[in-house]
Amino acid sequence: MIYINPTNSKIVLARNLYLEKMLPLIFERIDKLTDRIAINYFDRLINDYLEDILSGTPELLAKLNEELTPYDSAVLKAIKYVFNYDWFTDKCVKRYDAYDLAYDLDVITCIYCNRLYTNTVITKNKQKIIRPQFDHFFDKDSNPLLALSFFNLIPSCSICNSNIKHGKKFQLKTHVHPYRDYIIDDFNFTYDYTSENKSGLRILINSETGSKIEKTFEDMFLETVYNSHISELKDLLELKSRFSDRYLSILSSNILGPSIPISQEELYRLAFGVELAKEDFYKRPFSKFKNDILKELNVI
Template identity: 25%
Template sequence: MIAIHENKVLYVQSLFKIEIENQREKALTKLKKINKNQFNTAEKNYLRSVIRLFEKNSSIKIIECVPNTIETLIVSIGSIPPNSRFYKNGKPKKTLKKFILDALNYKYLRGTFYPIYFKELGIKSCVYCNSQLSITAVKSNGTYSAKFDVDHYYSRDKYPFLSISLFNLYPACASCNRVKSNNKIEFELYTLDSKKTTKSKYNFKMSSYSKSKYLTTRDAQEINFSFSEPTYNDPIAKKFNDVFHIESIYETQKDLIEELIIKSQIYNKSYLKSLNENFNKLSLHPELFKRLLVGNYTQDKDIHKRPMSKIVMDIAKQLNLIREE
């Protein structure tokens, strides 16, 4: 629900230079082993183009390339040619797309590299709904393991060569990843515009009467809120609420707002002042005080660090538990 500056991403990538270079080398080795003779002319040309991207002397660092470069590659390389060849028994052959995806080894990286990379980047929760962690339990050989879930902003079905390009990866919970599918949304996770990295354009707001009604009835179901999102420039782009069902998800989390309303009653100005003074004696960062106060992060730039942070910080500001930055 908020963008991250490209320079921060590039810095984090610089911390993993060796790992990223190993990914490129392994991918290149596997790509070169693909037998070109089993494909038609269009597929052969496509494979050659992909191999060139992963060559060490390529002018483009395909794994680290920035969003503008990715958009250029989509035009120059294009989507993968259609494959309509079948075995005699009617079952489809292993397509070129599958060969490329296997060579780039995205599935393996989900459980090895991506968890530590995105942790360093400060992303733990779903960048779309912010209601869940970007972790999925995957069963393999009878045992479960945690895998990092990412959405490919540009589909790996159409552009398999971008399947491990880091700027094409948007950490998402399994639910949002599934419903996003190939839906067109206008959301920029990585940006060069600093303003987009400090203030989210997505907001939760409690209705004006909800607080008084809850204090009268003590029924959390009397609490109502709305979710607003920016006006999109792309007429084809779908709204977050329509694709990810944001309001429906958070309808089940009204107890979070209930707790904030109760805190707003308990923590009056004098009590907050006393708490703050005692907290300062510990010589801890003031932001940590606000986080302990509301039970989550309180600045937009930290939205990705913990699930439910966005709704908590928005309602906490509305209740004057914390100040608008």
């Protein structure tokens, strides 16, 4: 799982723009409510907290959700209408929507698995083509008040969002939140030999037993999913066996030569197709995985 730094300037700008664009749209939807009980509830409780609901921290979202979620069916219906995620994901030219948020965030690999690209593509004439899915850390069915909260919308691939997590009950005390928990140094990929499959190899993920990391990875089937990519591991092992521990220096001196200046990060990206710096892991699939394995093999 890749950390999204909420203080990064790009994320801050995306969050501010999200609030600026979404707040008036939400008020428009509130103005369309007709049930008197629901209108009174929004007037008394919800409206004053709209900015926090839309852009509050994960901790604040959990607190507001507990305090403001009603039991009255009419109010719940109104909340599901006002904070309707399907409405937000409609492709729109004239109003802000999920494509605009994805474009501003510019998170180009899945935050949960770091296996698949999640680029946002919008043409010059504003035609919206593809974007990442947004997983709801606090599932939207149980927490409709948070269905459009910025920090509850996690950029992810369709496999992690729709096929794996798909409504599982995540909480801050039990699961890792990508905007909140920096865990990149608290787990590592490794490998072992096994007779259980034809490849003779298996990928493992080490983390503290009983930790939120272990729980999150188990619920996301991350180790199981990564074992569908044994070929990536085999390539790295093949590289180790055919070349030497000095693979990068050999590549730099013998292939590129002294006439082509190149940084360590650029050389690493050229050799392995992934990022070297931890803060850039989100830019290329398998960056964390390959970094850990290559270190174990003493290649880097």
